[in-house]
Amino acid sequence: xxxIDNYNIRLGIAPEESSVAVEASVKINxxxxxxxxxxxxLHKEFLVDYVKADGALSFDFSSDLKSSNPFxxxxxxxxxxxxxxxxxxxxxxxxxxxxxxxxxxxxxxKVNRVTWxxxxxxxxxxxxxxNTKYGEFTYSVLVDVPSSHRVVGLGEIEKTGKGWFLVQKxxxxxxxxxxxxxxxxxxxxxxxxxxILHYVELNEVLKDYLRKEGKWLLExxxxxxxxxxxxxxTVVILPKFRIEYGGYTRKGFVVLCPEENLDEDFFRYxxxxxxxxxxxxxxxxxxxxxxxxxxxxxxxxMALREKWGNKTFQKFIRRKSKKIQELPSIVGLRRDDENxxxxxxxxGPILLNKLESRIGKKEFLKILDESSARKVKLTRGFLDxxxxxxxxxxxxxxxxxxxx
Numbered sequence: 001x002x003x004i005d006n007y008n009i010r011l012g013i014a015p016e017e018s019s020v021a022v023e024a025s026v027k028i029n030x031x032x033x034x035x036x037x038x039x040x041x042l043h044k045e046f047l048v049d050y051v052k053a054d055g056a057l058s059f060d061f062s063s064d065l066k067s068s069n070p071f072x073x074x075x076x077x078x079x080x081x082x083x084x085x086x087x088x089x090x091x092x093x094x095x096x097x098x099x100x101x102x103x104x105x106x107x108x109x110k111v112n113r114v115t116w117x118x119x120x121x122x123x124x125x126x127x128x129x130x131n132t133k134y135g136e137f138t139y140s141v142l143v144d145v146p147s148s149h150r151v152v153g154l155g156e157i158e159k160t161g162k163g164w165f166l167v168q169k170x171x172x173x174x175x176x177x178x179x180x181x182x183x184x185x186x187x188x189x190x191x192x193x194x195x196i197l198h199y200v201e202l203n204e205v206l207k208d209y210l211r212k213e214g215k216w217l218l219e220x221x222x223x224x225x226x227x228x229x230x231x232x233x234t235v236v237i238l239p240k241f242r243i244e245y246g247g248y249t250r251k252g253f254v255v256l257c258p259e260e261n262l263d264e265d266f267f268r269y270x271x272x273x274x275x276x277x278x279x280x281x282x283x284x285x286x287x288x289x290x291x292x293x294x295x296x297x298x299x300x301x302m303a304l305r306e307k308w309g310n311k312t313f314q315k316f317i318r319r320k321s322k323k324i325q326e327l328p329s330i331v332g333l334r335r336d337d338e339n340x341x342x343x344x345x346x347x348g349p350i351l352l353n354k355l356e357s358r359i360g361k362k363e364f365l366k367i368l369d370e371s372s373a374r375k376v377k378l379t380r381g382f383l384d385x386x387x388x389x390x391x392x393x394x395x396x397x398x399x400x401x402x403x404x
Contacts, residue, residue, distance in 0.1 A: 002029070002031070004135060005091070006026075007026055007128060007137060007139035008024070008027075008139070009139065010024075011177070013144065015115060018113075019100060020100070020114060022127070022128065023095075024097075026093070026095075028093075030091075031090075038094070040130060041129070042075055042077075042098070044063070044075060045103075051078075052095040052096075053093060057082070058081045059080045061076065065078075070335050071284065072123065072126045072130075075125075096129060110245050111245050111246070112127070119177070119179035119180070120179075121178075128175050132173065136171035140167045143177060145179055149181045154176040172251050173284075176253060176255075186207065188207075188211045188214060193231050193233050194231070195232075196233070196235065198237070199236070199237035201240075206258060206260075213267065217270070220306060221274065224302075225278045226369055226372050226373050233252050234253050235254045235255075238256065243257040248276075256270060267307065268300045268316065275295070275296040279291065279296045282377050285335050287331060288379060290344050291379065291382065293348065294330075294352060295352070297348070299368075301313060320347075321350055324343075327347050329404055330344075330402045351398070367389050379402065386398060
């Protein structure tokens with residue numbers, strides 16, 4: 001078993017060249033002493049100068065070792081060989097140095113990029129050596145950028161004489177960094193939890209909307225699902241040239257697209273992303289991702305029902321119901337299946353609606369509250385909670401729904 005404990009990274013950004021340079025120390029726990037190699041996804045354009053651990057290590061980083069992760073199609077596999085004579089301590093400190101461009105992305109969701117006006121890095125581009133099977137981690141990143149640029153990211157950020165210092169003390173599964181010479185900051189909510197907004201351009205109407213609806217959603221979800229572990233939340237509003245590829249959420253970090261039509265569709269969208277502050281514990285590269293996406297989507301629909309009424313809620317339920325005919329089952333779904341979006345965002349929420357209708361809203365919310373408190377990562381854990389709070393009969397009934 002291999003577990004990443006911490007990354008300590010020095011990141012140099014050259015936005016005019018769309019390139020990065022990285023020196024990384026990765027603290028790894030080897031729970032078994034028979035591990036022969038480590039594997040990571042790393043961006044295909046990078047050149048690796050060295051990999052060390054008590055001396056140089058041999059590695060493979062050739063074009064035929066492609067990434068198996070459906071969210072990192074522009075990565076290839078870095079395979080690091082651990083010699084038998086390597087000191088077999090429980091903790092291994094791996095050191096890497098590499099650099100190269102982050103551009104010409106082939107993955108259809110071009111979320112990550114390095115440009116002068118907007119740099120956005122995260123696991124989608126595999127800018128840091130990542131293996132989602134190695135678990136969550138903490139990190140510190142010293143970011144060196146042109147003096148004209150500001151930096152925000154997933155964690156606590158501080159500008160120092162050496163650059164921008166980003167620290168994440170809570171275990172997460174991504175290292176997100178956003179850089180722009182035009183970033184502005186506004187406080188949406190001061191306490192419990194605080195909400196800080198970063199943006200390039202944002203009209204006052206939308207800012208007021210986000211302040212009002214964001215506060216309402218946070219309070220509603222907290223009543224339903226309990227208090228999140230984050231005391232502060234960072235929200236980034238994307239510039240218009242980037243919105244085509246959508247937003248996302250990490251622990252305490254929400255990236256949203258702006259919208260001029262502040263209708264029920266936009267409310268559902270921001271409600272979905274904010275709901276991910278509670279629903280983001282399951283693996284994202286397998287069918288278990290339904291515990292993230294379907295739960296966030298149905299949470300958004302429940303919020304829509306509270307805010308816009310049952311008629312609007314039923315309209316969305318009917319809309320989704322029409323899209324799920326002849327779709328594969330949730331259990332065993334390949335995350336890169338062509339039907340994955342429809343299954344996770346439409347079929348999953350409809351099944352949760354069936355469950356709520358069967359057991360009642362009060363009992364259903366108890367199950368969601370307990371699932372959130374336990375940070376459920378796997379479906380069997382959710383089913384156990386369902387069986388305990390509701391009944392063994394309902395547990396088996398819903399299990400069959402997921403398999404159908």
